[in-house]
Amino acid sequence: MSPPTSAKPGLRALLNLGHTFGHAIEAEMGYGNWLHGEAVAAGMVMATRTSERLGQFSSAETQRIITLLTRAGLPVNGPREMSAQAYLPHMLRDKKVLAGEMRLILPLAIGKSEVRSGVSHELVLNAIADCQSA
Numbered sequence: 001m002s003p004p005t006s007a008k009p010g011l012r013a014l015l016n017l018g019h020t021f022g023h024a025i026e027a028e029m030g031y032g033n034w035l036h037g038e039a040v041a042a043g044m045v046m047a048t049r050t051s052e053r054l055g056q057f058s059s060a061e062t063q064r065i066i067t068l069l070t071r072a073g074l075p076v077n078g079p080r081e082m083s084a085q086a087y088l089p090h091m092l093r094d095k096k097v098l099a100g101e102m103r104l105i106l107p108l109a110i111g112k113s114e115v116r117s118g119v120s121h122e123l124v125l126n127a128i129a130d131c132q133s134a
Helices: 009-015 019-029 036-053 059-071 084-091 121-132
Strands: 103-109 112-117
Touching: 019 036, 019 084, 019 103, 036 059, 036 103, 036 121, 084 121
Parallel strands: none
Antiparallel strands: 103 112
């Protein structure tokens, strides 16, 4: 789904929340083994955990998102058989990568996201691990 060409850049960021992580799940697990929406739902939680670790999103808001996704019957954790390290090679091939640097869509508040670069791989791996052990 693409927003109208007149849409604000922030709308595109909001629509892409969870996709970088979700596409890594789809690629690693084999397309079709995880539905796109399921992978993106788990990716949304990983993005919120990343944003939490950066101090720009509250754990209470993350829990609110987890509750809503769970009520909708969507996964909030990545595949158990996929290590946190398995995400990075796929994420570094994402179309949003610029000059070899990951650009992540991260929430600032529910309904508001930003494109963020310069996030350390270690922080991203720890956020993914938070979701794997949950």
